[in-house]
Amino acid sequence: MSISRRDILKSxxxxxxxxxVLRVIPLKAAEYAxxxxxxxxxxxxGAYTPKFFSPHAYKTLxxxxxxxxxxxxNAKGAIEAGAPEFIDLLSSENQDYQVSLGGGLMWxxxxxxxxxxxxxxxxxxxQQKEILDLIAYRKxxxxxxxxxxxxxxxxxxxxxxxxxxxxxxxxxxxxxYIGNTYMSExxxxxxxxxx
Amino acid sequence: MxxxxxxxxxxxxxxxxxxxxxxxxxxxxxxxxxVALLEAGPPLIxxxxxxxxxxxxxxxxxxxxxxGGLRQGLPDEFMAPNGAWEIQGEPYVSAPGSRFRxxxxxxxxxxxxxxxxxxxxxxxxxxxxRSHDGRGDDWPISYEDVAPYYDKVEAYIGVFGTKENIxxxxxxxxxxxxxxxxxxxxxxxxxxKLDILCIPSRLAILTKPLNGRPACHxxxxxxxxxxxxxxxxxxxxxxxxxxKTGRFxxxxxxxxxxxxxxxxxxVAAVSYIDKATREERRIHARAFIVAASACESARLLLNSRxxxxxDGLANSSGVVGRNxxxxxxxxxxxxxxxxxxxxxHNHDGVGGMHMYLPWWKFDRKNxxxxxxxxxxxxxxxxxxxxxxxxxxxxxxxxxxxxxxxCKKKYGTYIGFAGRGEMIPNENCYCEIDPNVVDxxxxxxxxxxxxxxxxxxxxxxxxxxxxxxxxxxxxxTYMPPVQRGADHPYGIADGGVIIHExxxxxxxxxxxxxxxxxxxxxxxxxxxxxxxxASFVTNADKNPTLTIMALTWRASDYLxxxxxxxxx
Numbered sequence: 001m002s003i004s005r006r007d008i009l010k011s012x013x014x015x016x017x018x019x020x021v022l023r024v025i026p027l028k029a030a031e032y033a034x035x036x037x038x039x040x041x042x043x044x045x046g047a048y049t050p051k052f053f054s055p056h057a058y059k060t061l062x063x064x065x066x067x068x069x070x071x072x073x074n075a076k077g078a079i080e081a082g083a084p085e086f087i088d089l090l091s092s093e094n095q096d097y098q099v100s101l102g103g104g105l106m107w108x109x110x111x112x113x114x115x116x117x118x119x120x121x122x123x124x125x126x127q128q129k130e131i132l133d134l135i136a137y138r139k140x141x142x143x144x145x146x147x148x149x150x151x152x153x154x155x156x157x158x159x160x161x162x163x164x165x166x167x168x169x170x171x172x173x174x175x176x177y178i179g180n181t182y183m184s185e186x187x188x189x190x191x192x193x194x195x
Numbered sequence: 196m197x198x199x200x201x202x203x204x205x206x207x208x209x210x211x212x213x214x215x216x217x218x219x220x221x222x223x224x225x226x227x228x229x230v231a232l233l234e235a236g237p238p239l240i241x242x243x244x245x246x247x248x249x250x251x252x253x254x255x256x257x258x259x260x261x262x263g264g265l266r267q268g269l270p271d272e273f274m275a276p277n278g279a280w281e282i283q284g285e286p287y288v289s290a291p292g293s294r295f296r297x298x299x300x301x302x303x304x305x306x307x308x309x310x311x312x313x314x315x316x317x318x319x320x321x322x323x324x325r326s327h328d329g330r331g332d333d334w335p336i337s338y339e340d341v342a343p344y345y346d347k348v349e350a351y352i353g354v355f356g357t358k359e360n361i362x363x364x365x366x367x368x369x370x371x372x373x374x375x376x377x378x379x380x381x382x383x384x385x386x387x388k389l390d391i392l393c394i395p396s397r398l399a400i401l402t403k404p405l406n407g408r409p410a411c412h413x414x415x416x417x418x419x420x421x422x423x424x425x426x427x428x429x430x431x432x433x434x435x436x437x438x439k440t441g442r443f444x445x446x447x448x449x450x451x452x453x454x455x456x457x458x459x460x461x462v463a464a465v466s467y468i469d470k471a472t473r474e475e476r477r478i479h480a481r482a483f484i485v486a487a488s489a490c491e492s493a494r495l496l497l498n499s500r501x502x503x504x505x506d507g508l509a510n511s512s513g514v515v516g517r518n519x520x521x522x523x524x525x526x527x528x529x530x531x532x533x534x535x536x537x538x539x540h541n542h543d544g545v546g547g548m549h550m551y552l553p554w555w556k557f558d559r560k561n562x563x564x565x566x567x568x569x570x571x572x573x574x575x576x577x578x579x580x581x582x583x584x585x586x587x588x589x590x591x592x593x594x595x596x597x598x599x600x601c602k603k604k605y606g607t608y609i610g611f612a613g614r615g616e617m618i619p620n621e622n623c624y625c626e627i628d629p630n631v632v633d634x635x636x637x638x639x640x641x642x643x644x645x646x647x648x649x650x651x652x653x654x655x656x657x658x659x660x661x662x663x664x665x666x667x668x669x670x671t672y673m674p675p676v677q678r679g680a681d682h683p684y685g686i687a688d689g690g691v692i693i694h695e696x697x698x699x700x701x702x703x704x705x706x707x708x709x710x711x712x713x714x715x716x717x718x719x720x721x722x723x724x725x726x727x728a729s730f731v732t733n734a735d736k737n738p739t740l741t742i743m744a745l746t747w748r749a750s751d752y753l754x755x756x757x758x759x760x761x762x
Binding site for chain 1 (some may be wrong): 248250251252255256257258259261262263373374375376377379380410412413414415416537538539540541542543544545575576577578579580581582583584586587588591592593594595597598601602605606
């Protein structure tokens with residue numbers, strides 16, 4: 001497998017200018033190479049062990065990710081799209097993320113204990129919604145400045161969750177991106193409705 | 196420790212393998228000369244370095260890089276290792292009060308690997324600005340001198356475009372252009388209403404097979420590096436034919452430190468650091484082409500001091516490092532509701548714009564001198580990390596409504612990038628920092644920068660124009676994020692557009708220029724500087740095509756001199 005891949009890539013690159021292989025089967029070779037790169041670099045499936053977050057924090061992270069981008073009738077949600085794994089991996093490598101996300105999750109539990117006498121995951125769905133509705137909007141910090149840190153945390157987690165979801169196969173299909181492929185001609189713009 | 200000298204004397208030694216160095220390597224080695232080329236970085240190996248056609252979810256970091264480095268300004272994980280704003284162990288300094296950023300590529304092919312492939316000819320008037328409006332200086336050469344070389348370069352590298360007969364944007368030798376994308380048809384319509392020129396762009400990407408390179412397959416990923424070499428890079432298009440001649444020696448990991456002058460006042464050798472061993476080595480040659488990029492070339496000359504040239508090599512005029520120019524850059528964008536109704540379709544195209552706005556107000560008096568062109572793009576591209584940052588901040592909330600909003604707004608943005616001519620001024624230059632060396636012991640550059648009033652007026656005009664276009668097209672204008680006192684009208688910091696030129700400029704008079712019209716040093720006859728350093732002005736045309744044309748012309752001149760026995 002790796003030998004044929006290397007050979008194909010070599011033929012595409014080193015001799016591209018001299019033109020041996022490509023003169024004969026340029027387009028097929030290109031397509032084949034792309035497929036092989038794709039297969040070889042495909043991410044591994046399987047169970048995930050968090051690299052940074054504690055088991056409890058990771059469960060909370062998963063719950064928040066899925067609440068930010070839930071499954072609906074059109075597509076699966078952030079968990080299925082691998083957003084928590086993505087966020088955990090990056091956090092394991094970045095001390096700033098460890099503070100802002102790790103600390104943010106602690107802030108959420110602390111705040112839930114103060115308000116509801118339970119950590120976030122043990123709160124009722126109504127209580128969870130109540131606290132998220134408070135930290136999901138910047139304007140709430142004006143009326144209650146004690147929410148500031150929570151709002152900052154949630155704002156960053158929302159971006160990271162969007163990154164994780166919309167860079168996944170599920171997210172990309174949901175958006176309807178079509179491309180990243182080989183075409184012999186670019187077809188241009190289909191008719192624009194209403195134009 | 197003894198310095199190792201090369202066992203042979205080459206006809207020509209080239210320093211740098213980018214647009215200039217690659218072109219010189221091809222032309223000179225094919226012309227029969229023996230050529231050694233020093234590149235400070237490693238070889239480029241597409242099979243290893245390119246991530247073309249990889250999906251974000253095929254990489255564990257989804258393109259964000261280790262620790263989410265993309266958010267801290269590190270390069271996108273999909274990009275070939277073809278350049279960075281900061282290179283570990285190789286610092287540069289901005290003087291107090293100056294903000295200058297320097298993008299450097301340490302790899303075979305240099306910044307052509309990263310280049311947007313926008314291949315625009317300078318217009319006749321661009322070479323004669325002082326005669327036209329009294330500011331700056333004329334070039335010692337004219338459009339007619341360079342035009343045959345524009346022809347040669349375009350015919351060889353492959354550039355698509357259309358004949359338009361626009362005085363500010365001369366036509367070239369063109370392959371057919373790709374069809375416009377939806378985003379481009381929308382902007383074209385608005386421009387037609389406003390009498391703004393909007394024409395097929397001119398990019399060094401093949402739409403037909405050429406010289407054994409297959410045509411583009413429209414994956415829009417030129418920036419990652421093209422494994423079929425359908426777009427141009429020096430590493431894939433200029434270096435291979437040089438290697439084929441058998442007269443070409445590529446030395447990678449070689450950081451040029453100093454040009455050594457012989458008793459006869461000519462350059463005898465280049466001293467370089469072999470990065471692998473940290474040892475000093477030398478290459479001897481009969482002629483030298485410095486093509487390390489405008490600022491790196493100036494640095495090498497300024498670091499080459501000797502009793503004959505106490506202020507740096509080829510610098511009796513004192514202009515080396517002076518007249519540093521970048522391009523005036525100001526960006527804007529728009530949200531276009533009609534794009535929400537577009538059916539899903541393949542919007543990829545080539546890795547760059549299919550249409551652009553050449554300078555169109557050349558026929559009237561404006562509030563500023565010179566002109567700018569406009570690049571634009573957007574639409575339904577491959578989703579990536581950071582794409583939804585702004586939407587998340589604006590829409591806030593969470594849940595199905597957020598998810599739907601992201602889908603609704605996907606592909607509905609078009610961004611505009613103004614690219615205008617900067618007039619050189621005395622506040623913009625680079626010099627050797629008196630205190631700092633890099634990890635190879637080589638003194639580094641210190642940059643000084645201040646935009647002039649003409650540039651700010653131009654940036655204001657860009658902002659007004661983009662707002663007008665967006666609103667005419669039925670969109671909502673989104674001004675640049677970076678604006679205010681430090682960035683009036685969204686003007687980018689010096690260096691950010693990565694079009695530095697002018698630091699070893701050519702001219703008729705040795706008192707005010709370092710090079711003649713063939714990029715040959717007035718002071719040192721066997722020394723040529725053919726990269727962007729040689730520019731007298733920085734027209735609104737991206738410099739790469741002109742760098743290649745000037746290099747080809749200088750190389751032909753050098754070949755002619757060699758034939759006459761003058762090497």
